[in-house]
Amino acid sequence: MPAHDVLIIGAGLAGQRAALAAAQEGASVAIMSKVHPVRSHSVAAAGGINAAINVADDWRSHAYDTVKGSDFLGDQDAIEIMCSEAPHEVMHLEHIGVTFHRNERGELDLRAFGGASMKRTAYVADITGQAILHVLYEQLMKHHETVDRYEEWFTTSLAQDGDGRCCGVVARDVRSGRMETFHAKNVILACGGAGQVYSPTTNALIVTGDGIAQAYRIGAPLMDMEMVQYHPTTLVENGLLITEGARGEGAVLLNSDGERFMEKYAPNKMELASRDVVSRAEQTEILEGRGVGPDGSGIWLDITPVPRKRTLEALREIVNIGKDFAGVDITREPIMIRPGQHYIMGGVKTDVDGRTPIEGLYAAGEVACVSVHGGNRLGANSLLDTLIFGRRAGEHAARRAQGIPMPDVADARLREDVAEIDAILAREKIGSPTRPRRVSEIKQELGATMNQHVAVYRDQAGLQQAREIVARLKEESQHAYVDDRGTVFNQDVLGAIELGYMLDCAEATVLGAIERTESRGAQFRTDYPERNDEQWLKHIDISLNGDGPQVGYSPVTITQWQPEERKY
Numbered sequence: 310m311p312a313h314d315v316l317i318i319g320a321g322l323a324g325q326r327a328a329l330a331a332a333q334e335g336a337s338v339a340i341m342s343k344v345h346p347v348r349s350h351s352v353a354a355a356g357g358i359n360a361a362i363n364v365a366d367d368w369r370s371h372a373y374d375t376v377k378g379s380d381f382l383g384d385q386d387a388i389e390i391m392c393s394e395a396p397h398e399v400m401h402l403e404h405i406g407v408t409f410h411r412n413e414r415g416e417l418d419l420r421a422f423g424g425a426s427m428k429r430t431a432y433v434a435d436i437t438g439q440a441i442l443h444v445l446y447e448q449l450m451k452h453h454e455t456v457d458r459y460e461e462w463f464t465t466s467l468a469q470d471g472d473g474r475c476c477g478v479v480a481r482d483v484r485s486g487r488m489e490t491f492h493a494k495n496v497i498l499a500c501g502g503a504g505q506v507y508s509p510t511t512n513a514l515i516v517t518g519d520g521i522a523q524a525y526r527i528g529a530p531l532m533d534m535e536m537v538q539y540h541p542t543t544l545v546e547n548g549l550l551i552t553e554g555a556r557g558e559g560a561v562l563l564n565s566d567g568e569r570f571m572e573k574y575a576p577n578k579m580e581l582a583s584r585d586v587v588s589r590a591e592q593t594e595i596l597e598g599r600g601v602g603p604d605g606s607g608i609w610l611d612i613t614p615v616p617r618k619r620t621l622e623a624l625r626e627i628v629n630i631g632k633d634f635a636g637v638d639i640t641r642e643p644i645m646i647r648p649g650q651h652y653i654m655g656g657v658k659t660d661v662d663g664r665t666p667i668e669g670l671y672a673a674g675e676v677a678c679v680s681v682h683g684g685n686r687l688g689a690n691s692l693l694d695t696l697i698f699g700r701r702a703g704e705h706a707a708r709r710a711q712g713i714p715m716p717d718v719a720d721a722r723l724r725e726d727v728a729e730i731d732a733i734l735a736r737e738k739i740g741s742p743t744r745p746r747r748v749s750e751i752k753q754e755l756g757a758t759m760n761q762h763v764a765v766y767r768d769q770a771g772l773q774q775a776r777e778i779v780a781r782l783k784e785e786s787q788h789a790y791v792d793d794r795g796t797v798f799n800q801d802v803l804g805a806i807e808l809g810y811m812l813d814c815a816e817a818t819v820l821g822a823i824e825r826t827e828s829r830g831a832q833f834r835t836d837y838p839e840r841n842d843e844q845w846l847k848h849i850d851i852s853l854n855g856d857g858p859q860v861g862y863s864p865v866t867i868t869q870w871q872p873e874e875r876k877y
């Protein structure tokens with residue numbers, strides 16, 4: 310039976326950074342991923358990574374911008390750690406081979422990004438995630454003797470010992486369908502976010518909230534789940550992302566009157582206000598009849614003010630996306646975009662070393678909520694979050710492993726998961742009391758519901774409706790049938806398991822959004838349009854109690870920046 314000091318679930322940036330850090334501490338490490346590591350969703354990250362590396366910059370300025378961007382819900386101790394450690398981390402990436410863009414003086418070039426008071430985003434054209442992920446994977450190869458890789462293994466559950474400590478996982482080999490228990494002194498969840506709960510989303514099909522739901526199911530609290538980021542520039546046709554780097558380079562937003570409407574909403578930062586502010590402005594223009602396109606549901610993003618040569622060099626990926634997915638040459642004409650689901654600020658509650666309240670269980674990256682993003686994440690702060698807290702979790706877990714014996718995991722969890730998969734495979738097409746539904750049908754209804762009611766603007770009636778629909782879909786998912794009954798690469802059965810994870814995430818998100826009767830960051834309640842610090846300067850924590858979710862609260866950590874009115 311495989312046994313490791315540190316077992317990391319997820320091989321995106323957070324997971325790979327954690328694996329390297331734990332290996333460097335001398336631990337025996339394994340990293341598991343349901344897809345090949347370099348197909349992890351981090352590969353899609355485009356615009357860059359923030360760090361105060363300019364001599365005129367200061368990490369405190371980065372930290373303040375992050376606190377303000379979070380609408381004062383971010384925990385300032387964690388933000389201080391992330392921003393003060395950022396320059397060293399980016400320089401480390403550069404030393405191990407990430408080919409960051411350089412300016413004509415040969416220095417690392419920095420581009421402007423939303424909510425930042427100066428240019429502090431290091432980048433590799435608009436393929437920054439890909440560039441970093443491949444270099445980290447290369448580094449992992451150097452540690453092949455101490456880091457085992459379980460590629461295309463799907464974790465189905467976290468295992469606990471009799472005292473509730475996390476002591477390993479149960480997983481299925483995607484290639485063969487074989488199930489196995491993995492022992493571990495520590496498990497680090499680095500499973501990414503839950504974007505697929507929404508439709509459309511900028512997130513890949515694999516981003517289904519697995520780690521969030523698995524932690525939640527064994528009692529770990531989820532924090533800030535109501536905070537879901539809508540990115541201001543996603544393609545109207547299909548939700549694909551046009552990076553914020555475009556606006557950083559000088560692209561502008563126009564309504565149907567040709568007006569640069571951000572002047573009304575954020576006169577100082579214009580298109581580079583924080584994402585929640587820009588998305589709300591766009592949505593308001595659309596709702597008030599100044600949208601573009603056949604049904605008026607779009608906004609023009611005009612990239613032509615950026616010199617064509619610069620666009621072709623620094624934004625080449627979105628040049629391709631424009632051509633391939635919208636039939637538009639962005640170097641010559643505007644492209645139609647609108648706000649679209651992009652990121653979740655919430656996740657598994659952790660401390661600054663990635664520890665969850667469950668002993669032996671850590672989390673880092675988008676799966677986690679430490680909380681450095683609070684109510685709204687600044688663009689280019691997520692890659693930073695994955696690397697800083699991935700590394701810290703890896704180091705801490707490796708050190709913890711030194712003092713404890715390898716736990717023994719009973720086979721009960723394995724038997725339960727095998728039985729659950731057998732039961733999914735055995736479902737009949739007539740299994741539902743009303744009518745049989747495919748997994749994909751339920752998923753589509755979930756995504757559309759969340760995008761309608763738990764989006765840029767929310768209110769009690771819509772949220773209540775979403776809650777009822779999610780509850781019904783949960784019930785229906787118990788009977789959803791799959792077509793593929795085989796063992797080899799059975800993505801159908803994994804899709805049914807993922808649907809369960811997504812529904813848990815959706816339930817927590819809706820519940821948090823109902824609970825928070827104020828407007829802050831990405832949560833804008835039209836029935837409670839003001840921020841209410843007196844009552845709501847606190848995190849909402851959602852835990853599983855018996856069969857149902859239970860709401861709790863925890864304080865926001867404030868170190869040096871008192872809440873103030875947020876203007877851009």
Ligand SMILES: Cc1cc2nc3c(=O)[nH]c(=O)nc-3n(C[C@H](O)[C@H](O)[C@H](O)COP(=O)(O)OP(=O)(O)OC[C@H]3O[C@@H](n4cnc5c(N)ncnc54)[C@H](O)[C@@H]3O)c2cc1C
Binds near residue numbers: 319323342354463
């Ligand atoms: C289009 C796009 C562009 C972006 N651009 C930027 C940017 O420029 N700058 C920035 O800061 N942020 C950006 N972001 C956000 C950022 O990319 C993500 O938040 C970040 O990469 C998440 O990394 P992660 O390591 O936490 O998770 P991921 O990279 O999503 O990795 C998750 C890993 O977990 C594994 N996994 C999941 N479930 C299971 C399971 N059940 N069993 C086994 N393995 C599992 C997956 O296989 C994968 O290896 C962007 C996001 C998108 C969608």
